[in-house]
Amino acid sequence: MMSCHRFGAVFAFVAFVAGGLLFAAPEAVAQQTCSCLATVPASEDAIGRLTQVQGDVQMSQAGGYAGVDAEAPVYAGARIMTGAQASASLAVGANCALDIPANATVKIDPVEGGMCVSLGTPATTTVPASSEPGMLPVLLGGAAVGGAAALIIGLQDDDDAVSR
Numbered sequence: 001m002m003s004c005h006r007f008g009a010v011f012a013f014v015a016f017v018a019g020g021l022l023f024a025a026p027e028a029v030a031q032q033t034c035s036c037l038a039t040v041p042a043s044e045d046a047i048g049r050l051t052q053v054q055g056d057v058q059m060s061q062a063g064g065y066a067g068v069d070a071e072a073p074v075y076a077g078a079r080i081m082t083g084a085q086a087s088a089s090l091a092v093g094a095n096c097a098l099d100i101p102a103n104a105t106v107k108i109d110p111v112e113g114g115m116c117v118s119l120g121t122p123a124t125t126t127v128p129a130s131s132e133p134g135m136l137p138v139l140l141g142g143a144a145v146g147g148a149a150a151l152i153i154g155l156q157d158d159d160d161a162v163s164r
Contacts, residue, residue, distance in 0.1 A: 038093035046073035048092030055086025
């Protein structure tokens with residue numbers, strides 16, 4: 001009977017952790033996806049260029065971020081950020097063209113077979129940093145699933161008959 005309770009405690013803990021992951025914020029577990037996968041010849045230094053720039057557009061440089069204009073070369077590993085009233089157009093390799101809207105970030109990372117160009121735009125609503133959900137959804141989800149698991153284990157027939 002002691003092993004049944006140990007199994008129940010282990011099961012409740014596993015259910016608690018799984019529930020926490022299940023109810024976690026999607027941003028916490030999101031992975032990078034490519035807006036386009038560019039095939040780039042290995043012989044070139046620059047893998048692309050900005051074809052159009054309007055407003056405040058910054059690109060990562062050796063010493064940090066710096067403002068750029070149209071026709072600026074783009075290199076592997078670059079990060080491009082547009083300001084509130086800015087936009088840009090990007091061409092990478094022969095098969096990837098991307099319009100970058102205001103308040104967006106583009107990452108250009110080497111992957112097997114080419115360059116992953118990913119566009120990240122902020123949500124339509126601005127949330128102050130102090131109001132991020134943090135661990136609360138994880139804990140509440142874990143508690144809900146763990147409680148349900150504990151209830152199921154508690155309702156099991158342990159064959160503890162009073163008389164035989």
